[in-house]
Amino acid sequence: MLHFKDIITPVDFKVTEETTLKEAITLMHQKKWSLLPVTDASGQPVGVFTRSSLQQMVLEETPLPTSIKNYIKRQVEKISVNTPYEKIEELVKESKVGTGVVVDQQNRVVGILTKTDMVMSLLHTSQELQLIKKLKRTLETAIDHAFDGIVMTDEKKVITMVSPPLLELYNLSEDAVLNKQATSVLPQLELEKVYESETAEVSGFLEINGIKYIVHRIPILEDGKVIGALGKVVFRQLNEVSELFNKLQKAENKANFYHQQYQKSETARYTWEHIFSTDPFMEKLKKSGAKAAKGRSTVLIRGESGTGKELFAHAIHHSSARSSGKFVVVNCAAIPEDLLESEFFGYEEGAFTGAKQKGKLGKFDLANGGTLFLDEIGDMSLTLQAKLLRVLQEREFYRVGGNAKIKVDVRIIAATNRNLEEMVKESLFREDLYYRLNVISLHIPPLRDRPCDIDHLISRFMIEFNQILGTSITGIEDQAKEVMFNYEWPGNVRELRNVMERAMTFSEDGKIKYEDLPDYLIKLIPVKESALHVSMVENAELEAIKKALVQVHGNKVQAARLLGISRSGLYEKIKKYKLPT
Template identity: 40%
Template sequence: MPLKKLEKLTQAANTYKTILNAMEEWVVIVDHQAKIFFINRPYARFLGVKAEDVMGKKVTDVIENTRMHITVQTGQAERLSFQKILGSNMIANRFPIIEQGEVIGAVGTVIFHDTHEWKQINSHIKALLAEHDFHRQKSLTADKVETGANFHLNDIIGDSQVMKSLSSKVTQVASGDVTVLIRGESGTGKELYAHAIHQLSDRAEFPFIKVNCAAIPENLLESELFGYEEGAFTGAKKGGKAGKFQLANGGTLFLDEIGDLPLLMQAKLLRVLQDREVESVGGTRSTPLNIRLITATHRPLESLIESGDFREDLYYRINVVAIDLPPLRERRDDIAKLADFFLQKLSRRTGRRAPKLTVQALTAMLAYNWPGNIRELENVMEAAFYTSHDRKIPLSLLPPQLAQNGTSIQENAIQPNLAQPNASSLKEQLNQVERNIIKTVLIECGDNRTKVAKQLGISKSTLYEKLDKHGIS
């Protein structure tokens, strides 16, 4: 090893020697030959040696089951590695010391002195997080009546123009008592908007009851929705059971996936909505209803009407005000913010610092069409969060179909020079990438705007907004 590099290692060790000796963690530093260069007093005390006596000795001769020499050879860090020393199972970290691209040594730390200590600390951290979450939730709900609605309009992430318009419409609609049909592809957040409408309405302090029409077996739907009297059928609970309509009285009933409701139940639902009263299965008396109805579907109800699978009269009853949620591919400006939201959410849940997306990864995400919408984005971010290292999410950690799609479009686009020292802001870079992608696709489609919109997976109106935004004629 060059003398200059040895001097640098010596200077660094001397600078921090007092601190390293004061630490409870055990620390050892080796040189490029895996010989002990420094070992702090707590570690030497445990090994039963004097620190000055083991200086210059091979680390393999001093520390049992060590892998420090391997770290020097490979230059690869090893995190949270089990190591048995003097009969105790310990957890250690090992990191190479690199100077100008050359490994000049390595540093190792024993962060938990036995697995019991690790389990104790792990339980302690979990208890602290649980206590924090409890007090936070308690402070948030101290003056709030528990109704079943958990999300507010502010919980919906998005700064794009389409989302701002949508929020404005929801605010206007929520204040009335009008029946609302929320439409959108799977994963666009239809349930969140149902919660938000209830929270903004005059019924906010009354129950919010949700039913997934696709998740309940057909033979149980009637009793689940309308309730039943004691003895109404074999297996009926003693005293009967209130249905979702009765439970929602005074508040809001949210029927999700109403397009999957069987025809027989559609007829019964229509009757309840027309008469504003409900009769339990096996009952003889009707109960007056005072509810607001919100429904949602990802299915094309008009096509279902044509095929005879959905009643036209029920369609007009529930489709008083329609709220159409855009797919994620039509609100790409929100992808970066949504991704960061999910990463921060995971960070709060786990106590681990949230990693950051590289520009290449985010560019690929902007180019992807997201058939699973926000739910797919959340799943991708969760996978990347748990597999990321060094607090970065590179392109390689994204699913193959997403990364390949993004790479394909990027290769055809005129790329901004991200390596310039005076590079513009991330938002400006992403705008430039989007502009280049649109220009490339325009050329490929012979300036056919309909084909361009189809290839990009956006509506023509969204395409024209983006052309105007980027000054593309």
């Protein structure tokens, strides 16, 4: 809204009765004014010195040092700076004087108002009315189509409004988006299409951070011309596009089926890119593993349960010269001891009661030319350890119940979470096998020793489970994050992954909260009571501000009065809670 004080020309000098003709000429020339307000010592008006007064003094050949006192016009048309804009408009229309003197509440001169000032202000007002008209139509369109994320652009494709859910989805700040070209900051929305087509349209399914969404592109029209566009990003509920969703679901089901069939085949499924970490030691470890993959030496991977030993084994095979061969996994702790030998080496026909008529190939046969991954090798019996040692040394073995030597070319990658050195001392693990396996050793540190990875893994799992669970989780509240950062994670990455899956399943409003975490985690690492209290107070305060603003239809002055706080205090809280202004 334009105010009177915004259109006046301020007076930044003082002209008195003692001002000389020379000084008056200089001022009128510099300012290009046809009138100079004359004041007394306190700044109150006593008259005006006009261009006609100046001409009279010149015609009379008045010397330049002469004061203007006798040529001042004592009748002054004064206008208060607090005069309503509408009255000023009427005054200018009716006044025969081209310039008026503007005074403040103490009757001191603060400026002048010319008809030129008024004409320019009327032009500005007209432009404002046009802008308001466009904005009104834009907002009406937004209300009619409001849903999840909203972004609006003007006729130049510049973003004029964006809603918090949309910023949250794309992890952008308001400053990074407002008054920027939509094609540069949100190119994926492709809002420019409707400027050409002048027709609303719906995109196919898009995806960001594992969250599927669609975009409604709606042109804003005025007199048959596109004056802007509205982008409606739907990502929390997709009822309006259930048909598209069903088609996608069928396609995903088919893809999952083929993916499961692929997983059943004996091949490495993970690469170094699947091992998520920002920890410098982990990055160094991955580089060491990649170097080890180039050779054929046995690799022993050590670390606590859940640290990702199997992922390292997959990645080593995948980046080795044997990547085209089989990657066969044997969990030494999961197979009964009496069956472990036949699983390793296979058996001949009729080798024992219940044996298949044609016999069976063992894991070494299947892994020939590829890699055999022996997980939990510390749980292998001493008898089988001896036979494994022979295979590693001689590269040959006998099937159970057979007499023929079977030549084999297999690379061994072993993994354990047990202390093999202690087991060797206690005669629970063969020393010669230990040295045969421990050619290249990689020790994966537990998650508690690389806390910087917790935040990184949370973000990665959030993307993964948004895809798997069909959720739209965009972040974690501070209380929940505090618990997760202070927990020791005895189950390491595997446990963190399980906790994230559980929390994202239970979350209801787009962010993981303290209460979405498992009970055992909350009991072990309770958030400080004061922190919870602060959160409750802030939530209550935020809701009160929202209700007050709704009640007074967005009027900040009335809302502040209703809440019992100052207007500046209300603006600070609006900024704190990032509410729309």
